[in-house]
Amino acid sequence: METKNNLKAWIYLAPMLILMAVFTFYPLINAFMISFYKDYQPLLNLRSAGLTLRNYLIVFNNQLFWKSVLNTFVLAFISVPVSIIVSLFISVSLKSIPKLKGFFQTIFFLPYVTNAIAVGMAFAVLFHVNYGLVNVVLSLFGIDKIDWIGGTASWWAQMGALMVFTIWNSLAFKILVFTSGLENIDKQYYDAARIDAASKWTIFKRITVPLLSPLILYISITSLIGALKAYNSVVGLFGERLGAQPYSMITIVAFVYKYRADFAFTGFYSYAAAASIILFIITLIFSILQTVVSRKRVHY
Amino acid sequence: MEIRMAKLTKIFTSKNKKEVRAVDNVDLTIPSGKLIGLLGPSGCGKSTTLYLIAGLLRQNEGQIFFDDEEVSEMPPEKRGIGLVFQNYALYPHMTVRENILFPLQNLKVEKEEAKQRTFEMAELVGLQEMLDRKPKELSGGQQQRVAIARALVKKPRVLLLDEPLSNLDARLRLQTREEIKRIQRETGITTVFVTHDQEEAMSISDEIVVMKDGVIQQMGEPQDVYDFPANLFVAKFLGNPQINVFDGEIKNKKIFIQDMEVGKSKLPDQPVKIGIRPEGFIVDSEKTSNLRFDVNLVETIGRDTTLIIDMPGEEKSILDKQSFKVIVDASYRVQAGDLVHFTIKPDKMHLFDFEGNLLK
Numbered sequence: 001m002e003t004k005n006n007l008k009a010w011i012y013l014a015p016m017l018i019l020m021a022v023f024t025f026y027p028l029i030n031a032f033m034i035s036f037y038k039d040y041q042p043l044l045n046l047r048s049a050g051l052t053l054r055n056y057l058i059v060f061n062n063q064l065f066w067k068s069v070l071n072t073f074v075l076a077f078i079s080v081p082v083s084i085i086v087s088l089f090i091s092v093s094l095k096s097i098p099k100l101k102g103f104f105q106t107i108f109f110l111p112y113v114t115n116a117i118a119v120g121m122a123f124a125v126l127f128h129v130n131y132g133l134v135n136v137v138l139s140l141f142g143i144d145k146i147d148w149i150g151g152t153a154s155w156w157a158q159m160g161a162l163m164v165f166t167i168w169n170s171l172a173f174k175i176l177v178f179t180s181g182l183e184n185i186d187k188q189y190y191d192a193a194r195i196d197a198a199s200k201w202t203i204f205k206r207i208t209v210p211l212l213s214p215l216i217l218y219i220s221i222t223s224l225i226g227a228l229k230a231y232n233s234v235v236g237l238f239g240e241r242l243g244a245q246p247y248s249m250i251t252i253v254a255f256v257y258k259y260r261a262d263f264a265f266t267g268f269y270s271y272a273a274a275a276s277i278i279l280f281i282i283t284l285i286f287s288i289l290q291t292v293v294s295r296k297r298v299h300y
Numbered sequence: 301m302e303i304r305m306a307k308l309t310k311i312f313t314s315k316n317k318k319e320v321r322a323v324d325n326v327d328l329t330i331p332s333g334k335l336i337g338l339l340g341p342s343g344c345g346k347s348t349t350l351y352l353i354a355g356l357l358r359q360n361e362g363q364i365f366f367d368d369e370e371v372s373e374m375p376p377e378k379r380g381i382g383l384v385f386q387n388y389a390l391y392p393h394m395t396v397r398e399n400i401l402f403p404l405q406n407l408k409v410e411k412e413e414a415k416q417r418t419f420e421m422a423e424l425v426g427l428q429e430m431l432d433r434k435p436k437e438l439s440g441g442q443q444q445r446v447a448i449a450r451a452l453v454k455k456p457r458v459l460l461l462d463e464p465l466s467n468l469d470a471r472l473r474l475q476t477r478e479e480i481k482r483i484q485r486e487t488g489i490t491t492v493f494v495t496h497d498q499e500e501a502m503s504i505s506d507e508i509v510v511m512k513d514g515v516i517q518q519m520g521e522p523q524d525v526y527d528f529p530a531n532l533f534v535a536k537f538l539g540n541p542q543i544n545v546f547d548g549e550i551k552n553k554k555i556f557i558q559d560m561e562v563g564k565s566k567l568p569d570q571p572v573k574i575g576i577r578p579e580g581f582i583v584d585s586e587k588t589s590n591l592r593f594d595v596n597l598v599e600t601i602g603r604d605t606t607l608i609i610d611m612p613g614e615e616k617s618i619l620d621k622q623s624f625k626v627i628v629d630a631s632y633r634v635q636a637g638d639l640v641h642f643t644i645k646p647d648k649m650h651l652f653d654f655e656g657n658l659l660k
């Protein structure tokens with residue numbers, strides 16, 4: 001009986017497993033193999049005999065790679081927590097204005113259904129040094145013009161603009177998840193907390209956040225993984241140059257793309273593969289770390 | 301502390317614009333230091349009344365006073381009440397200790413004192429061994445007691461309990477009921493205990509308040525309300541088995557069921573509803589009274605025997621058959637099929653008009 005059921009389960013799972021095998025496991029293993037090839041030329045399918053670690057060494061000795069790691073980490077480790085906190089606050093605020101909730105939900109959801117490249121172009125206008133809205137608003141507070149994304153933009157200015165764009169882009173999904181999570185919290189806990197004389201802030205900190213903690217964990221892991229794979233946002237905001245100055249905002253995925261695009265050069269394809277395996281390992285480590293650390297803090 | 305409600309009304313408007321007067325023009329005074337049972341069928345407005353007292357709901361009309369202080373517009377956290385929710389609403393992510401501490405932390409009670417009071421409360425409800433457990437690691441009865449401890453730890457002026465026993469099994473219900481009674485007596489706190497179970501309300505309360513469709517029907521000591529119901533609803537709601545209701549009439553100062561005389565009355569001739577408690581029947585072993593029935597079924601449980609009797613009359617289908625219950629002492633040897641004569645204890649019989657109002 002049991003084996004029969006097992007067989008059925010396998011048959012139901014088969015289409016998914018086959019798709020995953022073809023589009024996930026095969027490319028992953030393939031990339032893993034290629035990252036060890038010697039003098040690989042994918043067009044001619046030529047390579048020297050044997051495997052090597054040299055591709056990794058070359059990547060590790062590449063200035064641009066370290067720049068991409070730095071950019072990616074700064075972007076991920078600031079934008080993820082900030083966007084989680086912001087979307088939590090927005091979701092909680094939405095809850096207290098039930099009448100306008102639908103309207104605001106639509107607004108916050110728009111970025112989700114809009115193409116990141118297109119939104120990026122809009123943000124590029126917003127951050128324009130002379131006629132961008134951001135500088136206009138800042139000037140109201142007596143702050144001098146800042147070149148955010150132009151040729152003279154500092155690294156921090158570019159990173160700031162990229163950060164704002166990334167956070168904006170990622171809010172929609174988080175707000176969606178958090179608002180539905182909030183709706184699932186039993187209203188009686190809030191009644192009980194009011195009876196227990198808890199302030200709004202205490203309720204947020206000691207009731208809402210802990211009760212949402214499984215969702216917060218889920219969101220933080222998925223969005224950290226997403227942020228470590230940042231690429232669209234850079235292209236959207238800065239175009240093909242990947243920065244106000246060439247490559248100044250390059251990310252790890254952008255680095256992979258750049259070398260992959262130059263695959264005609266001997267070995268470049270393997271460098272790209274090596275970089276992507278490194279990214280894979282980084283992502284894996286952080287996800288595991290986050291799960292382990294959070295498990296202690298997540299309630300039930 | 302005394303709680304006084306004056307013309308208190310709460311109206312809910314449902315989605316299809318229908319208005320529900322969940323609490324309807326309620327005038328009610330809950331005396332200080334007493335345990336009051338608020339009793340009524342499901343949906344009659346008991347929880348709403350409780351939430352109005354707590355301040356979680358705002359009344360449409362009327363006022364609430366705690367002693368002489370009006371609290372009608374006061375937010376719940378300022379009212380100084382303890383509330384135990386129907387399903388306890390313990391914070392699932394906090395331990396028992398944290399649950400009980402929570403109100404004290406919010407009230408900025410000094411740390412050592414808060415610790416001390418938490419422990420005293422745990423002791424009062426007998427949970428000092430469980431302080432480090434999470435609610436889901438406790439049984440229903442224990443969760444219940446944590447909820448009471450959390451409600452009492454801030455030394456509230458009033459304790460409100462919303463059907464606190466309804467989630468417990470029968471044995472635990474009896475036990476916890478005694479426990480609540482004891483805690484109330486030890487603390488002397490004014491307590492409102494909501495329930496739809498008349499037996500529970502009767503056994504635990506100093507006074508009961510019977511409610512129906514948002515309107516208070518009667519208030520008084522349990523035995524008084526039982527003995528002198530203000531209307532047919534109250535008469536039917538209290539007592540198990542239920543009071544028997546017969547269609548009858550008053551003729552020449554005599555009360556008749558069908559053509560059998562059951563008692564005397566000073567009221568003018570009229571058709572009436574006659575309520576007779578099951579224990580209001582006395583077996584007439586002389587067989588002289590003309591109130592007599594064929595016994596259908598006999599159930600003896602312990603010292604009581606319950607006779608189930610079909611109303612005689614035109615032959616109806618089994619489903620339409622009206623039957624009633626009589627409780628007699630088990631020493632009477634009665635068998636199904638016997639013809640038994642009864643007399644009625646006058647104080648166990650109540651007369652109502654056809655709207656259900658008591659006739660005096």
Ligand SMILES: Nc1ncnc2c1ncn2[C@@H]1O[C@H](COP(=O)(O)OP(=O)(O)O)[C@@H](O)[C@H]1O
Pocket residue numbers: 312313314320321322340341342343344345346347348349
């Ligand atoms: N939030 C609400 N919205 C609409 N109607 C409600 C609401 N709460 C209670 N009611 C209605 O008010 C009446 C009384 O409810 P409730 O006080 O909960 O009754 P009880 O506690 O006696 O069972 C019911 O008819 C119920 O449907």
Ligand SMILES: [Mg+2]
Pocket residue numbers: 343346347348462463
């Ligand atoms: Mg209720």
